Amino acid sequence: MLAKTIHIDHDTLYAQLHFKLCNKTGVKLDNEHWYDYVETNGEAKVNVLLNQQVQTCRTIPNNKPAILVRDNEKGTCMLIDVAVFGDRNVIKIEAETILIYRDLIIESQCKWNVNAKVIPVIAGATGTVSQSLRQYLNSMSR
Numbered sequence: 001m002l003a004k005t006i007h008i009d010h011d012t013l014y015a016q017l018h019f020k021l022c023n024k025t026g027v028k029l030d031n032e033h034w035y036d037y038v039e040t041n042g043e044a045k046v047n048v049l050l051n052q053q054v055q056t057c058r059t060i061p062n063n064k065p066a067i068l069v070r071d072n073e074k075g076t077c078m079l080i081d082v083a084v085f086g087d088r089n090v091i092k093i094e095a096e097t098i099l100i101y102r103d104l105i106i107e108s109q110c111k112w113n114v115n116a117k118v119i120p121v122i123a124g125a126t127g128t129v130s131q132s133l134r135q136y137l138n139s140m141s142r
Contacts, residue, residue, distance in 0.1 A: 010084040017082060017121060018067055021140070022048055025069065046071050056107045062100045069140075070114065077108050077116040078140060088128045094120045 022029050025046040049068040056063055067080040081097050097120040108116040119136045123129050 010082065013084060013121070013123065014066060014082045017080070018048070018050055021067065021069060021080075025071070045073050054104060054108065056104070056111070058107070060103045060107060063104050065101065065104070065118075070112065075114045077112060077114040078119050079104060079108070079116065080119045080121060080140070082121045084123050084125055086125045088124045088126070090122045090124050090128055090130045094122045094130050094132070097122065 019029070021027075025048060027044075027046060027048050047068075047070045049070075051064065051066060052068070053064045054068065065079040066082040067078075069078040069080065071077070079101050081101065083093065083097070085093055098118050101118045105116045105118060108114065117139070119140055121133065121136065123133075
């Protein structure tokens with residue numbers, strides 16, 4: 001008898017993470033379409049950008065993180081990259097993700113005057129996650 005395997009879908013992981021981040025930060029979502037934001041007047045306390053390109057002063061090849069959370073009150077910015085890979089080497093992919101977004105982190109810190117960091121949410125297709133995933137998820141909740 002074969003052991004039960006867990007299948008993780010990228011879109012499901014991406015949608016759940018985005019939805020929970022918006023609820024936690026107080027960003028109002030449209031009831032019918034969870035990916036549409038309700039327009040607010042004035043500058044928001046927290047901006048959550050979903051799969052949007054970040055405008056920079058210089059050319060940066062990787063300037064489109066999966067989710068960008070910018071807290072204007074705390075002066076923080078989180079670049080969250082969500083990926084599900086078929087292989088089990090999630091630690092290597094996690095390290096590559098942090099290196100890929102290094103230039104965007106530097107540019108974000110200079111442009112917006114915030115403390116920026118990359119949070120890789122990487123999972124294997126069978127449910128394999130790195131040991132540091134819990135640490136990354138806890139840093140998102142602060």
